[in-house]
Amino acid sequence: MMSLAKVDQYLQTTHNLSELLTPPAVQNLPLGDEPTKLPLTTQIGHWESRDRGEVISKTVDRVQLLSPTRYESWPKGAPADGDYIQYGETTAALVLGRENWEDYNQLYFQAEAKCTNVINPNVTLSFKNDGKVKIPDQYLRDGFHSIDLANNQSNLIVVDISDLPRDAITEIALSTAANGSYLNLPGQIDLTFSNFRLAKTVSRQTTHGWKPTPGRIVVSQMGxxxxxxxxxxxxxxxxxxxxxxxxxxxxxxxxxxxxxxxxxxxxxxxxxxxxxxxxxxxxxxxxxxxxxxxxxxxxDQSGLWSASVFKTMNFIFSERCGYPVPRIHGTCHADVYAKHKEMVLAFNGGWHDAGDLSQQTVQTAEVALSLAEAAHAYRSTNEALSVRLDEESRWGFDFVLKTRFGDGYRATSAGTSRWTDNCIGNFDDVRARVHNNPYENYLFAGIEGRAAQLTDDDTWRKRLIQVAVQDFAFAEVEFAKKPYAPEKIMWEHTYNTSKATYHATVAWSAAILFETTKGQQYYDAALAAGKRLCLCQEHHGIRLDNGDIVRGIFYRDEQHKVFQHFNHQSREHLFAAALAKMIAITSGETREKFRAAARSYGDSLLYLQQFTKPYPMISAGLYRDDEYRDHDSFYHQHLLVDESAEIEFRSQLKKGIRVAPHIYIKRFPVWFSFRGNNGVLLSTGISAAILGHTLRDHQLIQLAIDQLNWVTGLNPFDQSLMLGLGTYFQTQYAVSSGQQVGELPVGIETLGDEDIPYWPSFNNATYKEVWIANDGKWLSLIANVLGLH
Known part of the structure; x- marks a missing residue:
């Protein structure tokens, strides 16, 4: 608890620590040599208007997009409930006659925004290619580039198209979305694009593979x-x-x-x-x-990483929902609501999810805990920063607590991609999902209990423990009715939960409540779940082709058919957290069994790093070549896929490294629509940090630090993935709120079925979409490396 003598100091520093940092200018690519007018089929004379709004085009070289920021109906074909949609798009499309652009690697043009009350003017540039490689791809990820525009000024846009298949370009298009306005004030989108040119540069940056750009020496730009x-x-x-x-x-x-x-x-x-x-x-x-x-x-570590902690907190603050964030938006989403029985609650608060404006209560809770962890880690070395971290953490926990209906049900998520009008009762309202999910209540109980352990505010601690006890009891009641019932809603962030993850979560949560309340029932629950977790672990060992034996890796359940993987939303850290807590609360032979499980798990993580040396990135893990046959597991792990993903799974494995009959190492996860591995490797890094301190193993702590270094520049692209940290970085997909210092994207992806890094110049979801979950994991990783207790 901060002393009264330092209250004045806090008041003087909190404003500066809360103020949004100005995003840095990201240097455009140099203009190519000998620019030429866009080559066009002679019959084409203007841009076509599609969707809503108005397109004004008298010549190919100039086009204007006009639209109000809001319509009073959904666009044609939209879902009736308005889930994950905007009010409509305005699109200008230029149909081309299979133009070959392979002699060029840049497209540049002028863009002028004269918008009124638009929160973040932006345009999506899209391409269609009908050549050897079809664009867009089946997941609508490739061939799209999002561009944020400075309002009331001319913007020179330089787009690197080197990675774009362009042997038969049939169309380019410019689209902008009507997604509401600042506090629902009358708004107008007015974007003009002109002077389109193609060009070519001799040199370019590496975007594909393990080799850095020739002559570039890559280091951790954080230090x-x-x-x-x-x-x-x-x-x-x-x-x-x-x-x-x-x-x-x-x-x-x-x-x-x-x-x-x-x-x-x-x-x-x-x-x-x-x-x-x-x-x-x-x-x-x-x-x-x-x-x-x-x-x-x-x-020193604490001082080295504090700058990134400050920048990370800046981004998290910029993502606040229901709060007027300076220079971005006013109070928002007051008409996002949840209803249960006769009760209705406002579902605004916490933080927006990502580049869109959706909300996930679980994700807000996890980020709130990561802030509490960082606040605890910096309490003795940087009190002002610690206090600000704690303040932001409580903003998140306020949302977590207010979304409870008091009977086990809680508002869990809402799919929102628009700035609503804040008035309840009209068509643009968003209704949040409501569940009584035992897994989520176990997870919330553990998060609330862990936050109680970390705070030095006795009143706040007691309240958190009170809620944690209630949530754990709600979970126990529902779990007894339908044990391990799978999540039914694909968009919930717990959809991929395996039995092993379930066991880890219950063991961790129950152990925390035992530590905070000394209730015997929590010890018994933790011990039972901990033992079940260990049944999901490989103890006998897998003999590899080279004679080595790998132990410690987890499977999704006790049957040992499918290895535990994460490919997007990751909770790998819960495995180490659970084992560490079981070691802490048990004794004698039981403790030694859990310690052996932790040691074995730690060794499996160290084994995985060798496949990317000298880079620090940890590999994604072991895969069996028949895992796709377990349909229930496969389709809970991979979203927005069809049966073709089963064929792609086998193709992706063949690009990995065979290490035993039917078993492969994948450096990057098997993935499809959702690509980018920051969340996966940061969560694994947290596991390594927890195990490193528990087992007093510096190799594991270094493995955790290595993931920080990969993200901040020690990668083939010589780029820090955190905007504003380091020297080289790119703008990211942040269409709703715009670029903010400290944002982290979903992460580096792979091209097609390959297993090598790919970081294209294009800017699209999911790989370059900003994601608050990763900023939370960044804070948690640093806090756990510094050593929590």
Whole structure:
């Protein structure tokens, strides 16, 4: 609890810590050589109007899109309840005659926005290609590029189309959505596009594969902890076999060492430079011949990561729902509501989910806990930051508590992609889903109980424990009726829950309540669930082709047919959290069995990292080649797919590494419509951090830190995936609220059935969609590396 003497200091700092940071300018690609007018079929003379709104086009080289920000009916073909839709789109389409654009790798044009009360003016540029590779793809992910526009000024737009199949372009289109306005004030969308040109540049950045752009030395742009592993990577070259660590402030060379050759997937030979033995704090760069890296810091962990914590909190604050966020939106979504029996509650609060404006109570709860973890971790080293983290955490928990109906039912989610008018009773209202889901109540109980353990506010602690006890009791009643009943709604973020995840959640939650209340019933529940969890683990060992034996990996249930995977929404960390809590509350032989399970699980995580060296990214895991045959499991793991995904599953496995009969290693998950692995690797990193502290294993703690380094630049693309952190980064898919410092996307994806990294210049969901879940996991990972207790 903060002392009264420091209240004034808090009041002076909280405003600055709450104020939104200005997003940095992201440098456009250089204009190509010899730009040419867009080559067109001679019969085409104007842009066609589609959907709602008005398209004004007298020439091919100029087109204007006009639309109100709101309509009083849904667009044609929309669902009657308005789930996940906007008021309509305005589209200008230019039909082309199978134009071959392969001689060009850039499209650029002028865009001018003169919008009124539009929260984030933006346009989606889309392409159709009818050549060797069809665009768009079956999941409508490829061929779309979202562009945010500065209002009341001209924008030069440069689009890198190098990764776009373009041997037979049949159409390009410009679309903008009417998704409401600032506080429902009368709004107008007015966008003009002109001076379309194609161009070509000789050089370009790597977007595909393991080799960095030639001459680029990749490092963690966030920096390295003084005592942590420090690695730089570059593509193999014929000269400059050594590298130097240079102090930026003095220009002095601090050490010189030899590059070491490392081979990773697909015959990519890299140079890795290890300078882990250098521990002096400061600002540095790596120099090798004429090539040099971006600048980075070496310092203590807490201070090193605090900048990213501050930026992360900035993004989380910008995603507040039901709160007037400066420079973005006013009070919002007051007409999103939930109804149960005769009761109605307002379902605004917490934080918006992602690039859209949907809301997930589970996700808000998880982010609120991550903020509480970070607040606890920084309490002794940065009190002002800790207090601000705690304040933001309570905003989330306020939503979690207010969405309870008091009988086990709670409002759980709402699919929202528009700024509603805040008036209850008309057609644009959004009705939230309501459930009495035992798994979610177990999870909420654990989150509430864990937050109670971390706070130093006694009154707040007692309230959280009171709610946690109630939620656990609600879960027990429903679980007794229908044990392990699957989630019925695909859009709920717990849809992919396996029995193993269920056991881990119950064990973790019950153990926390035992620690906070000393109730014997919670110990008994934790022990029973912990033992069931261990039945889902591989103990005998899988003998691999090279003679090694792998143990510790989890299956989805006790039958050991399907390995536990996460490919988007991940709760991998609950496995380690559960085992750590079981070790904490048990003793004697029972404790040693749980410790052995934790040790075995930790070893399996360390095994998975070898397949991406020298990069720090942990591999996604082991897969059996017949897992798709378990339809119930398969279609709960993968959303928006049909039977063709079963064929694609086998194709994707063949791109992995066979390690035993019928068993493959995948560096990236098997995935389909939802791609991007930040959530997966950050959650796994949290597991490694928890196990590392529990087992006193620095290798596991380093594995956790490695995931931070991958995200902040130690990847083939030499980019920090967090906007505003580091030197090189890209804008992301943030169509509703616009770009904000600290945002993290879903993550690096793969192309087609490949198992190598792909980070195209295009900007679309899901891979580049901002996602608040990942910012929460970022905070939790840092907090657990720093060591929670």
């Amino acid at each position: 390295y902890g003084s005592s942590d592993k420090k690695v730089a990577i570059m593509a193999k070259q014929d000269t400059d076999q050594s590298f130097s660590l240079v102090n930026v402030d003095t220009g002095k060379v601090m050490l010189t060492k030899k590059w070491l050759e490392e081979s990773v997937a697909d015959d990519a030979v890299l140079l890795a430079g290890d300078f882990s033995d250098y521990t002096e704090t400061g600002t540095y760069r790596i120099q090798s011949g004429r090539n040099q890296s971006t600048e980075f810091q070496i310092r």
